[in-house]
Amino acid sequence: MAATKDPRPCSIADALALVGEKYSLLVLREVCLGNGRFDQLVRNIGAPRDVLAARLRRLVEAGILTKRVYSERPQRFEYRATQAGLELEPVLTTLREWGDRHLRKGTDLPMVVEHSCGSPLVTRVTCEACGGVVRHEDLTARPQAPGWTLTGPATA
Amino acid sequence: MAATKDPRPCSIADALALVGEKYSLLVLREVCLGNGRFDQLVRNIGAPRDVLAARLRRLVEAGILTKRVYSERPQRFEYRATQAGLELEPVLTTLREWGDRHLRKGTDLPMVVEHSCGSPLVTRVTCEACGGVVRHEDLTARPQAPGWTLTGPATA
DNA sequence: TATGGTGAGTCCAGTTTTCCAACTCACCGG
DNA sequence: CCGGTGAGTTGGAAAACTGGACTCACCATA
Numbered sequence: 001m002a003a004t005k006d007p008r009p010c011s012i013a014d015a016l017a018l019v020g021e022k023y024s025l026l027v028l029r030e031v032c033l034g035n036g037r038f039d040q041l042v043r044n045i046g047a048p049r050d051v052l053a054a055r056l057r058r059l060v061e062a063g064i065l066t067k068r069v070y071s072e073r074p075q076r077f078e079y080r081a082t083q084a085g086l087e088l089e090p091v092l093t094t095l096r097e098w099g100d101r102h103l104r105k106g107t108d109l110p111m112v113v114e115h116s117c118g119s120p121l122v123t124r125v126t127c128e129a130c131g132g133v134v135r136h137e138d139l140t141a142r143p144q145a146p147g148w149t150l151t152g153p154a155t156a
Numbered sequence: 157m158a159a160t161k162d163p164r165p166c167s168i169a170d171a172l173a174l175v176g177e178k179y180s181l182l183v184l185r186e187v188c189l190g191n192g193r194f195d196q197l198v199r200n201i202g203a204p205r206d207v208l209a210a211r212l213r214r215l216v217e218a219g220i221l222t223k224r225v226y227s228e229r230p231q232r233f234e235y236r237a238t239q240a241g242l243e244l245e246p247v248l249t250t251l252r253e254w255g256d257r258h259l260r261k262g263t264d265l266p267m268v269v270e271h272s273c274g275s276p277l278v279t280r281v282t283c284e285a286c287g288g289v290v291r292h293e294d295l296t297a298r299p300q301a302p303g304w305t306l307t308g309p310a311t312a
Numbered sequence: 313t314a315t316g317g318t319g320a321g322t323c324c325a326g327t328t329t330t331c332c333a334a335c336t337c338a339c340c341g342g
Numbered sequence: 343c344c345g346g347t348g349a350g351t352t353g354g355a356a357a358a359c360t361g362g363a364c365t366c367a368c369c370a371t372a
Contacts (some may be wrong), residue, residue: 005361007202009266011255012185012248018259022176022330029168030223033297034308038349044308046163046185048331053350063258074339076348084258086292090281092168093290094246102219102240103174110165110301116294117286119227125246128280130273134249138244138272141189145266152200178359194320204360210323230368232319 008152009145018062019088023047024055028085029092031065036078064088093123164308165301174218175244179203180211184241185248187221192234220244249279 007013019025026045031038035044038056042049056079059065064085070078081089093113100109113121125134132138147154163169171280175181182201186192191200194212198205215221226234231266237245249269256265269277281290288294303310 005202007182008200009178010182010185011252011259011266013182014259015251015255016181020176020178020181024173025176026163026166026169029166030164032292033306036208039347042349044164046161048333049350050352051330062309067296074348077157084254087254087258088250089174089292090250090290091247093281094250095171096167098240098247099171101243103170108300110167110299110304112300113297114296115283115288115290116283116296117283117284117288119285121290121295122284123281123290124284125249125279125281127271127273127275128278129271129275132271132273134246134271134277134294136188136245138327139277140270142268142270143266144264144268148266150189152196195318198320204362205321206323207359227319230319 004118008143008148015099018058019064019091019109021055023051024059025088025095027059027079028064028081028088029083031079031094032089033086036068036080038077041079059085090123093121094125097123129137162309163298164304174214175220175247177211177214179207180215181244181248181251182236183208183211183215183235184220184244186242187235188238188245188248192224194233194235197235200204215241246279249277250281253279 019028023045024110026047027041030041030044038049038052041052041056045052047055056065056067059101060067060079063082065079066082068078068080070076096111096113100106115121126132127134141150143150175184179201181204183197183281186197186200191197194205194208197203197208197212201208212221212223216223216235219238221235222238224234226232226237252269254265256262271277282288283290297306299306
């Protein structure tokens, strides 16, 4: 009598439940750029103030951002990325590169990120174990959750 | 008299406009796993059928998926990732690793991905130019869009 | 030929979210 | 005192999402 409705258990889905709402990743983008004040976020992201306030609460609660006082009297706050937040930066980097390549065809880029080595950042995702570039064909997914196979729920 | 409302021009925002809606990246997850049929997507993702149909239309239109007939009479379709779609896989990989680490603390993972080298995939993002690991502190963002600085719109 | 099942959607009523502008509240600078 | 800034909250209208039920075409089998 199990609800035949539960989706596949998955860390991607869980992560997206936290940062997949509209504007959340853009908040992280601005915070990573060092723009952590409320009004800055409103201007640079273009989100409604109430939605932004909700996102910020959620991200702080999830341990992705912290809210820090940078001035008592007038009390002023600043949001900063935690370690967990910074570890999401590769998601932003990958999305930016993808957008640059596929949506702007590599020209008229609105923002260039430079690596400390001096060149514009182009990233490569490698396997930590063997050092090789990771391609789709080299990956094999192994579901571990009980009741689930690669293709879907076990008919059980 | 420019609308003081335009957000920062940004490829991340543009990319998210395409794949940032609820379920879109989960569709890509399933398609990358080889599960490209409509009913499979419904079951494995848990999305309402009409929302899923809308997402699929949009992703096909954006050139991220293709719709392929795998059986005439009974006509049956299958969605597959295009090259552009496959290039979004690193986003999924990063999100999965982040979720595994921060949401499940590395235990009871619902899905393990194995690299062709034989070990469970753990990725590293490196700079293509110098080969070094990319860290937040090593990045410098340079806005190129006219009217925009790192911190926000130029007062013009 | 009737019965049931699959695949791929569409339709609909009801609930949530989102959007946007306006408003608050505290403080500061002149 | 007046205007401005920072950080939100409030209140509706508009859009998106939700969970079924429904369609339509095509087998399979009995």
